[in-house]
Amino acid sequence: MTQPEHPAPQVKGGGTAFAVESNVAERLEAAIRDSKAPATVRAYRAAWRKWGEWSAAHGARAMPARPDAVALFLAKRAEEGMSVASLRMAVAAIAAAHDAVGHANPCADRVVKTAMKGLVRQAAQAGASQKQAAALTVEAVAAIRHALGDCGTPVKARDMAIVSLMACTGLRRSEAAALDWSHMEGQPDGSGRLAIDRSKTDQEGEGAVVAITSVAMRDLERWAELQGRDRQGSVFGLSGRQVSRRVAAVAKAAGLGEGFSGHSGRVGMAVTMLRKQAPSATIMRQGRWNSERMIGRYGRNETAGEALRYL
Numbered sequence: 001m002t003q004p005e006h007p008a009p010q011v012k013g014g015g016t017a018f019a020v021e022s023n024v025a026e027r028l029e030a031a032i033r034d035s036k037a038p039a040t041v042r043a044y045r046a047a048w049r050k051w052g053e054w055s056a057a058h059g060a061r062a063m064p065a066r067p068d069a070v071a072l073f074l075a076k077r078a079e080e081g082m083s084v085a086s087l088r089m090a091v092a093a094i095a096a097a098h099d100a101v102g103h104a105n106p107c108a109d110r111v112v113k114t115a116m117k118g119l120v121r122q123a124a125q126a127g128a129s130q131k132q133a134a135a136l137t138v139e140a141v142a143a144i145r146h147a148l149g150d151c152g153t154p155v156k157a158r159d160m161a162i163v164s165l166m167a168c169t170g171l172r173r174s175e176a177a178a179l180d181w182s183h184m185e186g187q188p189d190g191s192g193r194l195a196i197d198r199s200k201t202d203q204e205g206e207g208a209v210v211a212i213t214s215v216a217m218r219d220l221e222r223w224a225e226l227q228g229r230d231r232q233g234s235v236f237g238l239s240g241r242q243v244s245r246r247v248a249a250v251a252k253a254a255g256l257g258e259g260f261s262g263h264s265g266r267v268g269m270a271v272t273m274l275r276k277q278a279p280s281a282t283i284m285r286q287g288r289w290n291s292e293r294m295i296g297r298y299g300r301n302e303t304a305g306e307a308l309r310y311l
Helices: 022-035 038-057 067-079 084-100 110-125 138-148 154-169 173-177 214-227 240-253 264-275 280-287 293-298 300-310
Strands: 010-013 016-019 184-186 192-196 208-212
Touching: 038 067, 038 084, 067 084, 067 110, 084 110, 138 154, 138 240, 138 264, 154 173, 154 208, 154 214, 154 240, 154 264, 173 240, 192 214, 208 214, 208 280, 240 264, 264 280, 264 293, 280 293
Parallel strands: none
Antiparallel strands: 010 016, 184 192, 192 208
């Protein structure tokens, strides 16, 4: 990419006006592109574009940015209805842009941190909580399996394989879309192992290996047989968005209602393992989480029920 997708911001400081040079802008674009997942890069670009537009309209410096200007920008965006998740994305994009060209991160300033804390609290008081995808639990997968029947057609076999695999491995929709047959290996007991080269939380590409249940392996085998092609290349041949739509569609057809998406497998995997009292370290390894925070969020309904043992 020879040109950034946003105009080089005008920067004024010390009485001298200057622009971010094109080679610096290209460096910024390349640095962000190479350090983040594609979906994150797109979100960063959009967030940076909004910040650049706001800065130009209000006579503020886009880079290096003043912390108080960033705080005002966030407040304005919140007033316009931007979600907390999008506000945090904007903060991350501005921080990454400054870091890429060696400027101090304005978002690390107390002013921005205090503003974000207040905006998050205001959103919570207004009843705006982050919606969690419906979980592909064992029961949900069984309901979908019943609705799909014998999965005798390629489409049904593919959809069942997607649901079954995502529910036990906790794949993200982007990971399911990028899945290659060479990434999977069968085991003597009928289970499988899935090698994930790179993911959202593994930007260095160290990779991970997770387990596939024997049931999911059988679903994949049936899909491979009905596909009628050698097991090479893409497993599902769908984009991440299409994967998410297929999960939502089969869940709805099974009478499970709304709320299912490409993230439902991760929630369902965590819930299923929590119900079976799996150690946190095991859940984290299967889900490729770096902390227990996400496990607690996904399993909050399950852990809340533990109190009933003592009531």
